[in-house]
Amino acid sequence: MTITLFDLAGSEDDRRFSPYCWRAKMALKHKGLEFEAVPWRFTDKDAIAFSGQKLVPVLVDGGHTVYDSWNIALYLDEAYPQRPGLFEGYESRALCEFFSQWAFRTLHSSLFKVIVLDIFARIHEKDRAYFRESREKRFGMTLEEFGAEPKQKLADFRGALEPLRPVLVQHQFVSGKGPGYADYILFGAFQWARTISPIRLLEPEDPLFAWRERLLGLWGNYAREAKGFPVWA
C-alpha cells in the first residue's frame, strides 16, 4: 500500500512550501519509499482530523498514522530498518535533535521574516485570513511589520548560517560523506523559501550554495523539479 503524506500546498496544488513536509519527503526519498504527497491547506483541518492533529506533515502508512516530521523520521528508520538509515546511530540522532532545535530557533525565525510576505502572496485564498490572524497574533505585529526591511533580514539570515560554512568547506554534507537527516533539516528551510519566494538567498561563492545544489540534484533532481523559483547562479 502506498504511503500517504499530507503536504502543505499554496494557491496551486503543486506549490509545496512547508519546511517540515520537505524534511518528511526527503526522508521518504532517502529510504527509497514510494509515497503520495496529497495537497493540504492550513484550513483543511477536517482532512487530518483522524490523526488528532491540526498541522502537517501527517503520514499514513497502512495502519500507522504518524505526525510531526521528527516522529516521521524515527518511524521510518524503525519501520524500514533494512533500508538506508536516516541516522548513523544514536549519537548522531541526539546531535540531530540539537541541530533541529537550532534550525528552528535561529534559521527558521530569521528566514520567516525574509519570506513572510511572499508566503502570504502565494498561499491559497481560503488560508489567507487564517494565516494573517494566527501569525499576527504570534508575532505581536502585522505581517507587513514583521517582513519590513527585507535587506537587513536577509543579512541576518546569512549571518545565522555562519557556523555551517566551515563544516561545508570540510565536508560535502552536514552529515559528512553522504546526505543524512541533518541535511534534510537544513534543506527544508531552503525549500520553504525556493518554492514560495523569488528572493536570492545565497551567493554562488557561498559554500552553502554548492551544498544546496547537491541536495537539489538528489534522486534525479527530485527537489529541483518541485514547483518553485530557480536558484540563480
Add this chain to the structure above:
Amino acid sequence: MTITLFDLAGSEDDRRFSPYCWRAKMALKHKGLEFEAVPWRFTDKDAIAFSGQKLVPVLVDGGHTVYDSWNIALYLDEAYPQRPGLFEGYESRALCEFFSQWAFRTLHSSLFKVIVLDIFARIHEKDRAYFRESREKRFGMTLEEFGAEPKQKLADFRGALEPLRPVLVQHQFVSGKGPGYADYILFGAFQWARTISPIRLLEPEDPLFAWRERLLGLWGNYAREAKGFPVWA
C-alpha cells in the same frame, strides 16, 4: 611514556581555565589515558615554540606533537582505536564540527562578556599586559566596556543555551546515552567559567544544571575537583 598536555593556568599553577584545554583533558580521560597537564601561561611562547604554535592546548605523545583541541580529539581516536571512541562514527564527527562552530560563535562569545573581568583578575601577573592589549584590540573596546552590564550579558548567555534544553530534557547527554565529544565541547565553556569566576551561570531547575552535574561527576569527580568556584544549588 606519559602524554604531556600544555594547559593554560592562571595566577596559581592549579587554576586551569582554558575551555579548549578542558576539551582535551576530558577527551584524554574519556580515552582512559594517563597524562600530565603542565601549567602554561599566555606569555610562555618559548615553552611551546617546538610545536610551531603560540597557543594551547598542545599535546605531546611520544614522537607526536598535536595542537588545537579538535586535532587532539581526532588524533586520540586514531592513535588509540581500541579505547572508547570520542565519536560514534563519521556522521557524528561532522555534526560535532557544526556543534563546535556553534559553541565558538554563540556560547563562547556571549560567555566571554560575562567572565572577562574575572579572567583578568585571576590570570598570572605576567600575562596581564598581553591579555589586556590583545583582547582590547580584538574587541575594539576596553575590557571594562566589554564586560559592562553583566546581568544583561548573563541573560544573553542563558538565552543562547536555549536549543540545548529540549535535547537535555530528552537525553542524559548531548551525545545521547553517554558522554561524547559534543558534551566536552559544551562542558569546556562551563569549566572556563567555573575555574575563574564566582558567577552563578545556571539555576538548579535548568536541565543544563543536572547535565553539568553529570559531567562534573565523571571519573570520580575529575572536573569538580579542579580548582574553581563551587556550583551553588
